[in-house]
Amino acid sequence: DSDLSVFETTIRFVGGLLSCYALTGDGMFRDKAAEVADALLPAFDTPTGLPFSLINPSTKASRHYHWAGLNSILSEVGTLHLEFTYLSDITGRDVYRRKVERIREVLQNIEKPDGLYPNFINPRTGLWGQKHMSLGALGDSFYEYLLKAWLVSGREDASARAMFDDAMQAALDKMLRVSNSGLSYLAELKYGKIFEEKMDHLSCFAGGMFALASQTQDNSYSDRYMDVARKLTHTCHESYIRSDTKLGPEAFRFTNAVEARGQKANEKVYILRPETFESYFIMWRLTKEQKYRDWGWEAVQALEKHCRVDGGYTGLVNVYHKDPQGDDVQQSFFLAETLKYLYLLFSDDTLLPLDEWVFNTEAHPLPIKNVNSLYRAATAPPPPLPRPDDNQL
Numbered sequence: 369d370s371d372l373s374v375f376e377t378t379i380r381f382v383g384g385l386l387s388c389y390a391l392t393g394d395g396m397f398r399d400k401a402a403e404v405a406d407a408l409l410p411a412f413d414t415p416t417g418l419p420f421s422l423i424n425p426s427t428k429a430s431r432h433y434h435w436a437g438l439n440s441i442l443s444e445v446g447t448l449h450l451e452f453t454y455l456s457d458i459t460g461r462d463v464y465r466r467k468v469e470r471i472r473e474v475l476q477n478i479e480k481p482d483g484l485y486p487n488f489i490n491p492r493t494g495l496w497g498q499k500h501m502s503l504g505a506l507g508d509s510f511y512e513y514l515l516k517a518w519l520v521s522g523r524e525d526a527s528a529r530a531m532f533d534d535a536m537q538a539a540l541d542k543m544l545r546v547s548n549s550g551l552s553y554l555a556e557l558k559y560g561k562i563f564e565e566k567m568d569h570l571s572c573f574a575g576g577m578f579a580l581a582s583q584t585q586d587n588s589y590s591d592r593y594m595d596v597a598r599k600l601t602h603t604c605h606e607s608y609i610r611s612d613t614k615l616g617p618e619a620f621r622f623t624n625a626v627e628a629r630g631q632k633a634n635e636k637v638y639i640l641r642p643e644t645f646e647s648y649f650i651m652w653r654l655t656k657e658q659k660y661r662d663w664g665w666e667a668v669q670a671l672e673k674h675c676r677v678d679g680g681y682t683g684l685v686n687v688y689h690k691d692p693q694g695d696d697v698q699q700s701f702f703l704a705e706t707l708k709y710l711y712l713l714f715s716d717d718t719l720l721p722l723d724e725w726v727f728n729t730e731a732h733p734l735p736i737k738n739v740n741s742l743y744r745a746a747t748a749p750p751p752p753l754p755r756p757d758d759n760q761l
């Protein structure tokens with residue numbers, strides 16, 4: 369009887385259970401994934417079909433975050449597609465796919481200012497909220513999932529790839545900037561104009577995303593995507609090695625005085641985030657350039673030196689201190705993503721090969737349809753859903 373985030377519950381719990389099902393074939397994981405997803409479904413009962421951010425599974429009441437006004441968040445409503453379509457395929461129940469197809473339809477048909485997607489959208493009216501755009505917080509994984517929905521569908525979902533390419537042309541055109549010393553970064557926009565010369569640690573996933581986009585389809589964008597992938601991954605690495613701990617800040621700015629450094633207190637924290645290592649891993653697999661493993665190893669040593677504590681690992685309050693204070697929190701994505709990507713960076717390519725698996729945004733691997741035999745689509749029709757009074761019969 370408390371509020372759950374529809375997005376976090378999907379990417380962490382449903383996604384994790386779906387990976388367990390794919391890897392083991394044990395139907396218990398599939399059924400649990402469906403049980404968790406079912407608890408989220410009332411959040412989708414809105415005039416547009418865009419879900420509210422939060423749902424109380426006990427009362428079935430949905431609501432917005434207090435800080436988001438009447439809006440849902442782009443990266444949240446746009447990061448359910450992989451899990452919900454796979455869940456429909458393995459259970460034979462179409463309900464999950466219908467929910468995310470509806471979201472796709474709304475986002476596909478709505479007018480996009482300058483070809484970009486703002487971070488806030490009202491689930492009652494289907495209208496954009498404030499026109500803040502970012503490949504970092506509040507926007508990030510929506511774009512990631514357009515590319516990955518196409519990949520995991522065995523490249524059948526062509527409209528997702530088209531939406532991805534269109535959005536990336538607009539994003540590169542408006543957001544990609546080069547600093548005085550030549551570092552490329554993704555700035556944030558408001559009403560189509562540069563809002564802040566700042567890049568979030570969260571945006572560091574984009575190096576890997578552009579590399580995957582480049583290597584999976586040979587089109588007129590491929591070379592540009594790979595170039596951007598290399599440059600962004602390089603910048604994120606710079607944000608790490610310019611700190612005293614060799615771990616990267618939560619956000620970093622570009623001014624005339626400093627480059628790739630966090631400035632405000634809340635920008636100097638490191639909360640064990642994975643995005644930079646995710647890009648090292650994908651860049652390593654796709655280019656085989658040794659530097660990505662070297663950069664990952666630097667990070668492993670820094671994690672051991674500064675974050676390891678009795679019983680686990682802690683985030684840091686300020687990466688620019690030689691002897692930093694811990695925040696005493698081990699985020700769940702540290703195990704799900706950070707350590708997994710670092711492990712995979714040093715593993716053989718045959719472990720979860722990128723042409724058979726797609727990682728959801730929490731690094732839970734999902735099998736590619738028509739390619740990976742572990743996809744295991746349902747063959748029998750689904751069992752009838754229980755009626756509320758079944759238990760009493």
Ligand code: DMJ
Nearest residue numbers: 509641642643701729730
């Ligand atoms: C994770 O929950 C996911 O990667 C999400 O897409 C963004 N943020 C965190 C990790 O930083």
